[in-house]
Amino acid sequence: MGVQSVVIVGAGPRGTSVMERLLAHHAKNAAAGVKQLHIHLVDPFPPGAGHVWRTEQSRLYLMNTQSFFPTLIPDQGVEAPALTGCSFNEWRTAQQDQPWDKLSDGDKTELAGLESTNFPSRALYGRYLSWCFDQLTEALPQGVSLTIHPTEAKRVARDHEKGGFGVVLQGGESLHADQVVLALGHVESKLSPAQRELRDEARTHGLSYFPPAVPNDVNWDLLPAGETVLVRGMGLNFFDVLGQLTEGRGGVFEATGQPAGESLRYVASGREPVIVGASRRGTPYRAKAEMASYYPKSITLRFLGxxxxxxxxxxxxxxxxxxxxxxxxxxxxxxxxxxxxxxxxxxxxxxxxxxxxxxxxxxxxxxxxxxxxxxxxxxxxxxxxxxxxxxxxxxxxxxxxxxxxAGEGHRFDSYADMDAAVLEYLVADSxxxxxxxxxxxxxxxxxxxxxxxxxxxxxxxxxxxxxxxxxxxxxxxxxxxxxxxSGPPAVRMEQLAALVRAGVVHFAGPDPLFRIQYGLFTAGSPWVAGTPWEARYLVEALAPANNITRTDSLLMQNLLTDGLARPRHMLASDGEPVVTSGLDVSAPPYRTVDGVGEPVRGLYVLGLQLSSVQWGTAIAAEASAKYRSGYRTVRDADAIAAHILN
Known part of the structure; x- marks a missing residue:
């Protein structure tokens, strides 16, 4: 009986989930005399945590879900029972009693005060993912082996001699695979035309433009104290930027004893820049309600049931x-x-x-x-x-x-009035x-x-x-x-209100217009009378675009060029075809569709690149999920594993 070889490209949570499901299905089918299985994991970042959840990153980067929410290990909706592991919340409780020997001092300190309703740091969630990976490697069923390749894959091509695929790694080595799973997560993306134009013009004027990025990949020390910094986007990445430029520079939030919305004051370190937030709405996302569950227990869907x-x-x-x-x-x-x-x-x-x-x-x-x-x-x-x-x-x-x-069609006489209006919103929302x-x-x-x-x-x-x-x-x-x-934890809104009162953060107003004038970035709003904000620094507070047509990933570019994948086209209401952001794939288990419209046998996709057949692909799997979508990721991983091994 031969050895079946599976290459998983991407060893973050989704790639690790596929590996977990392969182990579970192999163990379940052992009595039927299944082939030996060799799994190759390809990722330049440590398996389990991967890129986004690296364990060494700042603890100011928080998850956007509470401790009770995420899990890597399925607890429902799958065909093969898990061999080992648990949800993050179960792991959190266990670690408080019997700490894993690989926990850092920072992990132990955070765990000591972390409750089920608190929002963990991304670093701690990464440690959980690393622990899960270790548990899985220690529980490899008989007949399963594993090789980790700490590098990137740059091409997947059909192997016409042996069948299956050849996966070419960054250093030139080629792995043979009977099946390949693409679990890529966030990949590098090209800038939009407007962003490229702004970046290129900024270079000619000696300005600093920070493109969309995973926040932990950015060197925030390049933003000097006292300088004005324009931040475009006030979603979740906005709060990551704020954290690094305030608490990350020695500033402190102190309790005031006042009601919610005014419960914190900010004591500056003197190393902060002047931060100007800008977005189409003119305000940040609304904060999450403080609840003991992800969905309100007092609310039942009676109509969309x-x-x-x-x-x-x-x-x-x-x-x-x-x-x-x-x-x-x-x-x-x-x-x-x-x-x-x-x-x-x-x-x-x-x-x-x-x-x-x-x-x-x-x-x-x-x-x-x-x-x-x-x-x-x-x-x-x-x-x-x-x-x-x-x-x-x-x-x-x-x-x-x-x-x-204000007159002349403006709603606000000045940017100081704009700050006051946004502060009022922050206090009320908190x-x-x-x-x-x-x-x-x-x-x-x-x-x-x-x-x-x-x-x-x-x-x-x-x-x-x-x-x-x-x-x-x-x-x-x-x-x-x-x-x-999809807003931040409520504490982030309290902190932002304190930063506004301290004069550290200001706002550019709704529908802002960004330009370079007289050698500086400017950001102004048609809603506000007065001179627009000016700065030498502009930060795009966005993750890289999840759009395969703008990908900067060599692997994805080669898949498209070689005809092993293509973007999905949809018909708009007027009958015109539209190229969408994600891959064209078969029905689950999702396989890429090639250049002539046929599903590629043995080439599977999981995660963000499914954005044209799934909606909301970025959130983690939910422990004890109330709705089917909460465990969709692990169901998809389960379907891939079952299809590979059956």
Whole structure:
């Protein structure tokens, strides 16, 4: 009986997950006399943690989920039981009692104070991933061997003599593989045309342009103290930048004893730059509510529930997001908000609100009642006090609801006024996060987040039309829900408010325009009267674009050039073909589709490069997941492993 050779390119969490599933399936099938299996892991970074979760990085880089959330080891939805390992939260508890001998002093210190509802550092999660990898290597079933190649793969090509593939490594060595799994994660990406133009012009003026990057790859010491630094993007990477330029330089946050939103003061070290944040919204993402669960326990999806999902799925790829999905989730969001409002602020609503609202929400579910929205508006006007009616679009663009205070079409007389308006937003959002499940807005967002989990499964099951995917789900809903439900831990909003009060952070305003004028970067907003901000430094607070057509990965470029992979095309609503960001792949288990449209036998894909068949591919697998999408990654890894070995 021969030896089956599998090469996994990428040894971070997804590559390690595939390895874990291969071991589990090999052990399960041992009685059937399976072939010997040799696994090659190819990655320049240590296996388990990989690139993003490196264990030596700053502990100021936090995960965006709490300790109870992530897992590498599946606990449901797979065919073969796990041989070893546990969830991060189980590992956290065990390490507090019996520390692993490879824990650093920093790991032990963090673990000592880490609770299940706290947000761990990425370094500590990387240590968990490394521990899982060690456990797996110690539990290799009989007949399985492993080789680690600490380098990059630069080409995968068909082996016409032996069959399978040849995987060419950076140093020239070639590995033979019966099957190859691409678990690449974040890869280098080319800049957009606008970014390239800005970078090139910056060079001619001696300015410093920091392109999109994994934050731990950036040398933040290149940003001098006292200099103005423009930061474009106020999503999650924005808070990573802030941490390195404030606490990372010796600044300290002190408790004030004041309520949420004003609970911290910042004591500067004197080494900070002057930071100017800029984004289309003009404000950072809203912070997560402080809760003991990922989805609110007080919220149940009544409209976008399993029955409705089954009906939508039965439509095949004919459902539209705006027509079939959003009306249901919108109702769930409204119900979450008003039931929470009635429970926590009963004086703001009349007793008739919930019965009448419940009846109205159940009307027009087939999309056949064009008068539903006006009747909702009229009902809320009768039963809800002014100032307490939910304004979803206003939540996403809070400054758009700010009263006009300046002439000539501007909303703000000065950038100082802009700072004051954003600080007001930060304080209010922090207070709302502190209230957790007792805050109506946060519960509306919680319903949106739960609905997002349902929608992820619908998308992966091919449940909506291509035109709806492009023009509706990704056209407006993706940006809308991310700004509300994908925000930082609440402590980050408290810290940002303290930095604004300390004069360390300022804001450029909504819809900012970046230019180079008179030898300097400038950032100004049409919403604000006054001279735009000027700086010699500009940071793009974004991860590298997850778009295979702009990839700077030699491996991915060669796959496309050699015809072993191609980008997926979709048809927009107007019938025009659109090249999407991800690979064209077969149905699960996902295999690349070659240049002539045929699935490539034995060449599998897992993770970020599936962005054209899955929605929301970046988040880790969820322990004890409530929704199917929570364990989709491990299910995909399981399907790949089963297909390889059967």
């Amino acid at each position: 399993e029955d409705a999902v089954a009906a939508i799925r039965a439509m095949g790829a004919t459902a539209g997001f705006d027509h079939d999905i959003w009306p249901l989730l919108h109702r769930d969001t409204l119900w979450a908000y008003y039931t929470t409002l009635a429970r926590t602020r009963p004086e703001t609503v009349s007793p008739e609100l919930l019965p009448e609202l419940d009846a109205l929400l159940h009307e027009g579910l087939d999309g056949g009642d064009p008068g539903w929205a006006p009747r909702l508006k009229e009902l809320l006007a009768r039963h809800v006090q002014e100032g307490h009616i939910l304004d979803l679009q206003g939540l996403a663009r809070p400054l758009a609801r700010h009263p006009l205070r 207070a709302a996060s502190f209230r957790g499940e007792d805050d109506p807005v946060k519960m509306a967002i919680g319903a949106l987040n739960a609905g997002r989990a349902i929608i992820k499964s619908l998308v992966a099951d091919g449940g909506i039309t291509q035109g709806s995917w492009l023009g509706e789900l990704r056209g407006w809903f993706e940006g809308f829900v991310e700004g509300l439900a």
